[in-house]
Amino acid sequence: xxxxxxxxxxxxxxxxxxxxxxxxxxxxxLEAKNEPLWYFNKNSLIIIGVVVLxxxxxxxxxPSKFAIHLMMMIFMHxxxxxxxxxxxxxxxxxxLGHAIFFGIGAYASAYFYVKFQITPxxxxxxxxxxxxxxxxxxxxxxxxLKGHYFAxxxxxxxxSFQVVFQRWPEVGSSSGLWIPINRESPWSSMQFHKSKVAYxxxxxxxxxxxxxxxxxxxxxxxxxxxxxxxxxxxAASSLGIHVSKYKIIAFIISAMIMAPMGSIxxxxxLIVDPNNAFNVDISILVLLISVMGGVGNIWGPIIGxxxxxxxxxxxxxxxGGTGHSIDLIVYGVLIIIICIFRxxxxxxxxxxxxxxxxxxx
Amino acid sequence: MTSQVVIxxxxxxxxxGLIYALIAAGLSLIFGLMEIVNFAHGDHLMVSMxxxxxxxxxxxxxxxxxxxxxxxxxxxxGIATHYFIIRKILNSTMLVQICATFGLAVxxxxxxxFFFTPDFRTIKNPIIQGKFEIxxxxxxxxxxxxxxxxxxxxxxxxxxxxxxxxxxxxxxxAQDRQAAEILGIPSNKMFALGWAIxxxxxxxxxxxxxxxxxxxxxxxxNFSLFAFVAVALGGFGSITGSLIAGIIIGIVESVGGLLIDxxxxxxxxxxxxxxxxxARPQGIFGRY
Numbered sequence: 001x002x003x004x005x006x007x008x009x010x011x012x013x014x015x016x017x018x019x020x021x022x023x024x025x026x027x028x029x030l031e032a033k034n035e036p037l038w039y040f041n042k043n044s045l046i047i048i049g050v051v052v053l054x055x056x057x058x059x060x061x062x063p064s065k066f067a068i069h070l071m072m073m074i075f076m077h078x079x080x081x082x083x084x085x086x087x088x089x090x091x092x093x094x095x096l097g098h099a100i101f102f103g104i105g106a107y108a109s110a111y112f113y114v115k116f117q118i119t120p121x122x123x124x125x126x127x128x129x130x131x132x133x134x135x136x137x138x139x140x141x142x143x144x145l146k147g148h149y150f151a152x153x154x155x156x157x158x159x160s161f162q163v164v165f166q167r168w169p170e171v172g173s174s175s176g177l178w179i180p181i182n183r184e185s186p187w188s189s190m191q192f193h194k195s196k197v198a199y200x201x202x203x204x205x206x207x208x209x210x211x212x213x214x215x216x217x218x219x220x221x222x223x224x225x226x227x228x229x230x231x232x233x234x235a236a237s238s239l240g241i242h243v244s245k246y247k248i249i250a251f252i253i254s255a256m257i258m259a260p261m262g263s264i265x266x267x268x269x270l271i272v273d274p275n276n277a278f279n280v281d282i283s284i285l286v287l288l289i290s291v292m293g294g295v296g297n298i299w300g301p302i303i304g305x306x307x308x309x310x311x312x313x314x315x316x317x318x319x320g321g322t323g324h325s326i327d328l329i330v331y332g333v334l335i336i337i338i339c340i341f342r343x344x345x346x347x348x349x350x351x352x353x354x355x356x357x358x359x360x361x
Numbered sequence: 362m363t364s365q366v367v368i369x370x371x372x373x374x375x376x377x378g379l380i381y382a383l384i385a386a387g388l389s390l391i392f393g394l395m396e397i398v399n400f401a402h403g404d405h406l407m408v409s410m411x412x413x414x415x416x417x418x419x420x421x422x423x424x425x426x427x428x429x430x431x432x433x434x435x436x437x438x439g440i441a442t443h444y445f446i447i448r449k450i451l452n453s454t455m456l457v458q459i460c461a462t463f464g465l466a467v468x469x470x471x472x473x474x475f476f477f478t479p480d481f482r483t484i485k486n487p488i489i490q491g492k493f494e495i496x497x498x499x500x501x502x503x504x505x506x507x508x509x510x511x512x513x514x515x516x517x518x519x520x521x522x523x524x525x526x527x528x529x530x531x532x533x534x535a536q537d538r539q540a541a542e543i544l545g546i547p548s549n550k551m552f553a554l555g556w557a558i559x560x561x562x563x564x565x566x567x568x569x570x571x572x573x574x575x576x577x578x579x580x581x582x583n584f585s586l587f588a589f590v591a592v593a594l595g596g597f598g599s600i601t602g603s604l605i606a607g608i609i610i611g612i613v614e615s616v617g618g619l620l621i622d623x624x625x626x627x628x629x630x631x632x633x634x635x636x637x638x639x640a641r642p643q644g645i646f647g648r649y
Contacts, residue, residue: 148398156635157631159631163627333468339457
């Protein structure tokens with residue numbers, strides 16, 4: 001019966017591979033259970049500490065207004081890209097509508113300040129809450145969709161939000177909400193007209209906080225489960241991981257990281273309008289930054305943001321109004337080059353031995 | 362509201378729908394062949410509209426006569442896109458494929474904005490213009506001819522894919538790349554051909570659209586969204602599906618705008634998409 005055996009062989013092989021994969025994932029999950037959550041590598045801790053200290057002291061070196069603005073933009077876009085990265089890196093779903101949560105954050109803080117004089121600090125929290133809720137409502141039906149269908153669905157929903165806010169009189173329709181200038185109490189109104197340093201510190205705090213959150217998530221059981229779903233969703237569900245539930249959790253976390261950036265931006269420019277707050281360009285930009293730096297890697301968004309944002313800010317200075325498209329030309333070409341030659345992003349250019357050492361510790 | 366108004370809306374919806382259908386057919390063909398969604402499809406449409414515009418502006422060639430030239434431009438662009446970008450990401454993950462075509466879209470749109478400025482342009486005094494009236498229903502000549510030309514192009518495409526030897530080879534490659542290669546069909550050439558044909562569809566639609574539509578760098582955005590919806594509705598890879606889906610979208614857009622509120626036109630079409638992909642993910646005529 002040699003013949004039947006050889007016919008059976010491929011199936012058996014596949015079966016054995018499946019078993020191996022499942023064992024692999026369950027071993028990883030077990031490892032996650034036993035590993036302490038708070039574990040710091042001494043060297044990397046020192047490096048991170050020095051960098052954070054440097055960023056905290058940066059405003060004391062009397063930098064120009066532009067330098068402060070540039071740093072702040074880098075922080076904000078790094079957080080926004082990190083938010084996108086949480087969804088793409090942990091659940092493998094590609095969102096083309098992340099501007100939704102930016103816009104909701106911006107509108108939430110501005111709306112409650114303009115209509116009810118609620119301080120934007122609470123407005124930020126309200127924005128986070130509403131974003132999470134909307135992420136859940138959007139996520140439950142569409143996170144079941146796979147690949148292109150999900151990407152196109154988020155693109156369409158993102159544009160739908162813009163269209164609705166353009167025609168919603170309660171939030172000022174197309175002209176948006178103008179945040180009244182308040183010079184008496186800068187802290188309670190979260191407006192700083194004398195210098196941009198306060199905005200710098202606010203965005204720096206959110207930057208550090210969100211990265212710490214993602215770092216924790218990355219090491220937690222939740223993170224391992226999400227990665228198991230991303231890599232092998234069938235195997236993960238056979239181990240009893242509720243796939244769609246965890247995908248929705250990743251989407252909610254992602255939305256909650258995005259929302260405060262919208263609020264801060266609204267307080268920074270003091271106007272919220274649907275064309276800017278729900279701009280498709282924001283959705284595209286966060287995707288480009290993440291892919292540039294490295295999807296699924298916690299450092300990817302920082303690197304991508306530190307490279308792409310200066311390009312756009314400097315091109316705005318040197319080329320003026322038309323510069324808006326020069327940076328996009330550079331972005332588009334760069335992203336194509338990255339996709340062709342370095343699909344894992346710029347992070348993958350860092351020598352492997354260095355990264356392996358970090359991981360091995 | 363009389364029945365005449367409704368009929369008017371349905372007819373103008375069908376006319377626009379035929380144009381959407383041809384754009385979607387190009388997208389569907391490319392997806393069926395290599396499972397890549399061309400997120401730059403709308404921007405390719407914009408390029409073809411600008412091509413028709415510049416042939417008129419610089420050489421005085423009417424859009425209806427410049428169709429072959431525009432097809433040539435777009436076919437070359439399609440083959441170049443395949444050769445320089447798509448060929449290299451065929452075996453990459455879906456994320457990379459989406460990002461590459463998205464990057465292409467961003468670059469093309471930004472280049473158009475840089476060179477042509479975001480101004481709205483129109484072709485003045487084209488050969489086809491004006492409108493006529495049948496029993497109280499007004500039909501714009503440009504729209505009518507555009508939809509007729511698109512329908513003819515669509516039929517030619519269908520005949521090419523189903524009746525000719527090359528078309529059968531295309532279908533074979535779409536069904537099973539490796540099996541087709543064993544039979545001596547070079548899949549790489551078929552992919553290049555697919556891109557050339559896909560963008561030729563866009564070239565025909567773009568030339569006819571430039572007769573009556575504004576030409577500006579962002580013009581492709583809405584058309585590409587409708588094309589995605591049409592392709593999802595008709596089933597990715599199904600060419601006949603995209604014809605019917607295109608017409609459905611045209612009717613939903615114009616009748617929805619008439620009956621409910623014209624400012625939310627886009628949303629009705631999006632709602633159709635969400636409803637279809639959630640209820641029946643393979644589309645109405647989907648293969649899988």
